[in-house]
Amino acid sequence: MKKITLIGAAFSLFFGTVSAQELELESDATLLKKYMSTITEAELKDHLSIIASDEYEGRETGERGQKMAADYIAKYFLSQGLVGPVKDNPNPYFQQFDLYSSKYSRFDITANNKKVELFDDLFPYGNFSLNKDTEVVFVGYGDSTSKMDDYANADIKGKGVVFYQNSPEEYLEEDDKAKGLRQKARLAAEKGAAFAIILSDSDEEYLTQTKRYASFLKKGKLSFKKPDSSKEEKSFGVILAKPSTFIAMLNKDEAKWNKMIQKNLKKGNRPAHESFNISINAEYSTRRVPTENVLGFMEGTDLKDEVLVISAHYDHVGIINGEIHNGADDDGSGTTGLLELVNAFSQAKKEGHGPRRSILFMTVTGEEKGLLGSEYYSENPIYSMEQTIADLNIDMIGRGDADHKDNPNFVYTIGSDMLSTDLHNIHLEVSKTFKPDLTIDYTYNDKNDPNRYYYRSDHYNFAKHNVPVIFYFNGTHEDYHQPTDTVDKIQFKEMANRAQLVFATAWELSNREKAPVVDKTDTNQK
Known part of the structure; x- marks a missing residue:
């Protein structure tokens, strides 16, 4: 698909997409900006320096480091006032299941x-x-x-x-x-x-x-x-x-x-x-390999029966040939970005500005093994797919690729228009209004793209159930799945900017009067 920057998107809004012209954001812009600004470089670095440390041994599914990361995330959810929604488990933040190796x-x-x-x-x-x-x-x-x-x-x-x-x-x-x-x-x-x-x-x-x-x-x-x-x-x-x-x-x-x-x-x-x-x-x-998704739930107000999911995978590939693969970008960056969104929404709720819709913050396991954690959730959802209005999925937002070496302040977005015109138009308007400096690149927003990124991260297990999705991604690089994917190479300024875009979109989606309408069908599920 042809690359479209934000300027190009705005051009198409003006000349070709009437529905996007007519769409208006319904959020309180002052409040949105206030809590969006709580997502900072320093806090992202604090979280990522722990999750992507050698101590966590690359967070391989079912192994000690993955369990340590799960504990860290669950404790953070608890500290921020999120509820563990898994009622049949001793730890209600863990959706546990077995895999076989x-x-x-x-x-x-x-x-x-x-x-x-x-x-x-x-x-x-x-x-x-x-x-x-x-x-x-x-x-x-x-x-x-x-x-x-x-x-x-x-x-x-x-x-x-x-x-x-x-x-x-x-x-x-x-x-x-x-x-x-x-x-x-x-x-x-x-x-x-x-x-x-x-x-x-x-x-x-x-x-x-x-x-x-x-x-x-x-x-x-x-x-x-x-x-x-x-x-x-x-x-x-x-x-x-x-x-x-x-x-x-x-x-x-x-x-x-x-x-x-x-x-x-x-x-x-x-x-x-x-x-x-x-x-x-x-x-x-x-051998049996027990593992767990980590879920934290924030109940909404008048629209609490509708649920927005924000997801990222917290697993990585572990230790290979004696070398720890820290996975700072993949997907420590998405995981820590999600934790900062939790903090921003929690601060808002404490001050009386909680979301109208409920939000499920979900970090999943087994992504590197075939999107297994998100597949398990989509087949065994705590909140039905019919209740789920959208999934915003964050995977690798801490770096940039070679195509953007001269413009690191960008993000690829994938899938926003695959199932819902409404969701895509909301995404466009939020980007233009709250992140005008951030280049939005649609290069990979194509089901037939040879890289197949639309099918390669956890959002797709929601799309298969006709839940609208947006996948936030910054491309691969020379350190992808290598032991050199480390914290010192993360571009925290740009990472914070991308996380703030996800927050602004989530804020709008959780507070609008009507959820995005699904007006398209995925006929190319694979």
Whole structure:
């Protein structure tokens, strides 16, 4: 989507969006500005210096540091007068639930007295519990098109298949250019294969593909349901393999093998369906991982049955290869921004200016593991989705990206117009009125954006239930998911400005006469 700054947004308001022209803010501007100003750089730094400290060990879901952060947040909610809304729990600020971590204790493939092993040579997708001798068949690039059908006359029923991940362009029709690992794996399953071993084009590509995710696989994959190993042998498996060691295990010369592959580019020259006998030994163990969302509730006045949710995830990725990943920006910044919003609303309520609608302040766990905490809440809400008027989600507002190195005072907003024209117009008017100096960037406000940010943070679990959302985000940077994402690199002045924008929007939403109307439907849920 084309980048639109605040000036551009105002231009569209004037020339193209009548409803935005007609919208008027209903909040007391003097009060809003008074309490917005209580959100300060110093207080943000105080909170973040604790939450993103080494003591909290990177706040990995279910681990000691995450529990410490949960305690810190809950105690702060209590100190600010928020109520713990979880009635069936000893700690009413904790919405507790169990996840299950599955971790490989062994995964190797053997042939010709040679072995390739987990992580160094193999990267399995999903959980496998196998101990068997089996046959695999080489099927070239694993494609089936009008130009070339690699599966023609191949006997693969119940066997494994081996093929290269990336097909040469001349091998495919125009409509097939987007075929990747998932599509090829699906085709292999449809053809009757039991599993697929997919070869990267080179060792370098394999290492690039697996470097980022190997550490997470070593820790274990989290899921809501305990995996059933009795079902794994019946499910289709996918294994990414390092080509040099895998080909050597098959007693093949890699240079000759590659020369044979190149012949497949010639029209009509299908791959020789050579088969190989291998042994697969894969075992994984599962453990229960209790974790918790942390919820604090501020009851409203005359519109208290309607609830505004303000969310941020407080988990991060923990310790990887002995290094603490502090997650100061991701998402210590969103978490501490939320805590400052709590403080601002609490001061207002103490002085007799509490919100008309109720506000649920929610920091969620398990975001880094697949938006698990917000998914759990959305499926087990304390306040129904029908009561929930909007979710304002804050994830990574402490830094900037390379595109804004000359203008750090900006924020990406995503999703405001996906479900509600009203919410988007309120967002525009609040931004223009209370934060005219803050550039609002809509670059990623597109469901089809290749980065898919609309789907990648906790707001989306509300959007799936047709709750309007705004996602506040400042892009990724060189320290994203690295041990170098530390407090000293946070831009607290700009961070405070962004948090103040969220507060101003929340203040308006919680005090307006009418909640935003949902006038659109998300037809692209994934």
